Amino acid sequence: MAGLSPSERDLDLAVACLQGNREALAVFEREHLDAVGAFVAHIDRTPAFADEVRQTLRVALLAPGRDGHEPGIAAYRGRGTLGGFVRVAAVRAALNLKRQARRTSAREDATRATAATVVALSPELACAREQYRDAFGEALRAAVSELSARDRTLLRLYHAEGVALEALGALYRVHLSTVSRWLTCARERIAETTLRRLSDELRLAPSDAESVAAMVMSQLDISLVRLLGDSNRVG
Template identity: 40%
Template sequence: MANAPELIATLLSHARVPLTPPTDDAALESLLTRAWEASRAQWNTVTIDAEVFVRHLAERFPEARPGASIESLIEPLSLPELYLACACGQGQPAAVEAFEQHYLAKLLGMLAYLKQPSAAVDDVCQLARVKLLVRTPDSEPRINDYTGRGALLSWVRVTAVRIALKLQAADKPSPDDDVAEVLDALPAPGVDAELDLIKQRHQTELRQALREAFATLASDERHLLRLYFVDRLSTTELGALLRVNQSTVSRWVKSARQRIYEETRRRLLARLNLSAGGFESFLAVLDSQFDVSMSQLFGEEERQPDGAMMKR
């Protein structure tokens, strides 16, 4: 077990707010040791070192009035739940299993008051799990944002509600930002007269066709594409999340994307009065830029690099 000076040094060196040095090292040692041991006892299948836990604790200390003791900052924290969150952030399977059993499993019932369709609530729960537990190329698991102030279950519920509100907003009619990137990627005026004419005259038809094509997918397919294109989870990560083979996820993504493309093409062909050659030229440009539009079509704010996209 780490001795008192080591734990205190960890606490003071990793705190992101100024801390008043302890007047009694032995008392603080006892407090930190008891906090670690009690937290470990509550989650007896989850093990993290005392120094790791104290560092995690220190990095989440709240702002305090000058002269406030370290003991007074620690006392109101939910330390066992902070311990579990720390282990989940490290990706420990036992911790993730405990978090799913004691927290995520309760989300479905806790979100019933939102009065949303069951499929929508399922989407929210799945997205909450990903946001909270999965590390992406751009971000750490959001469980690391939990500071121990307040109950972890309440914090998880608030996180899920925010996701639900964001999804609701994304489903509402909005300005035509969702396909703006596709349209902007078309050649500039003068490069191809017919393509420029299409861009000027048929923006409404293109946007509508893309939206209608997405609407033909089942909710689980839209959820899959959101995880793949917006959250940038690899097919390997998705396979682990959905408990299927990576090749199966690749097939699902490719199939859903292809159906969106073909449905968009079919609807545009029925609506646009263009020559066969002009229409095929337009589709060639649309095809080359199709993956770029995926995240915008989901109404998400995140911008994904082309390297993460799957080519048709």
């Protein structure tokens, strides 16, 4: 790339990265992705957040899309600097991650509030809880056992031991929004699997299935605390 103007060099580097050239990818990492922390410092200064944005950009800019689309770096046409292109992409990715974290937090709060209201106001739910208590416990235990070791450990640390999201992020070297997303996905899988097992085992009618689904969601967090408090009970 010697003798090229800065814009020509940037374009050649982008094309080489698009072609999967290892040397070019190393240069891109060193000259552009290493600067991501500075690009997003006004949004979040933590190293873990910068690492998450950096990984997001690796996927968005350098990996082919699932739908067959070219990697995002193909959009760079040499107008302006490649550094400026990466900066814009980094800020956009950082803002998206923050929005996702806020939505996840709001969704979890709403779910807990709804569950609490249902528990307080629904005699049908209290009846379902008593009627299916043993079956629910077995289905929940089986659902948790199907999770990955990482997800079981995360749920135990968060629900049973009260470890904060920030501490979990530091433990796994990811941003707290990633930990929050992992926990949400794990709980959703547990709820879906538990409900499916209960419905199959008890052959519930649609009206009963609705009450049981509400019972599963209302009891999920407190049941996880009890179940995961004794790690020996989860395979």
